[in-house]
Amino acid sequence: MRPQPARANVAAWVGATGSLSARLARAHPPFSVRVLxxxxxxxxxxxxxxxxxxAQAPLLAREVILFGNGAPLVFARSVTSMQAAHGAWRAIQGLGTRPLAHLLFSRSEIRRTPLEWQWLSIEHPQAREIARKWLAATDRPWLARGLWMRHSVFHRAGQALRVAECFLPRLVAAWPPTR
Structure with missing residues (x-):
């Protein structure tokens, strides 16, 4: 159904459940979020x-880069409907530089769909857009043939929030094993 990363460590990070922010904070302190x-x-x-x-419903998007030890680690994008942004997911508008995970993993009524992931070659329009945003935000080029992108959908009070996280393969390959 979906391709698997060739390196076990990359597969462990891309497929890890729970809070990615918490895992990154443990593996690469200090952890921070930059809102793009x-x-x-x-x-x-x-x-x-x-x-x-x-297909034409307007979406509220929040794009961030997750940093660890001062280095950019992950590009993340969260989207929801405008209705949900003023309803069940209104808290995301006030997060600022706090991780979205603080909201998603602290409330028992929030449900998450299983993770899905895919490899995007650098020629893919989304990968090119992410590489452009990464360079603009970090002054560091996205030096890779592509990226691993994973996503899942969180549900609260009948409203959905999609979270996508994009991994630069050469970075994640060097990260410590997930815990």
Whole structure:
């Protein structure tokens, strides 16, 4: 169904459940979040379907880079409907530089779908967009043939929030094993 990373350590990080932010904070302290943008944004392929929304529904997106030990580690994008952004998921608008995981993994009523992941070659439009945003935010080029992107959908009070996280293969390959 989905390709598997060739390196076991990469597979462990891409497939790890629970809070990625918490894992990164343990593996690469100190941990921080840099917000790149938050607001109305064009949808990426599959986002409307994942959220169960019509193709033209406006989406609120929050894009961040997760840093550990001062280095950029992961590009992340969270999207939800405008209705949910003013309802069940209104707290994401006030997160600032706090990790979204603080909200997602602290409330027992939130449910998560299983993780899905895919390899995007650098020629893929999403991968090119991520590489462009990464360079603009970090002054470091995305030096890879592509990226591993994973996503899942969180549900709260009947409203959905899709979270996607993108891994630079050469970085994640050097990370300590997940715990």
């Amino acid at each position: 943008q938050q607001g109305l944004a064009p949808a990426w392929p599959g986002e409307h379907d994942s959220l169960g929304l019509p």
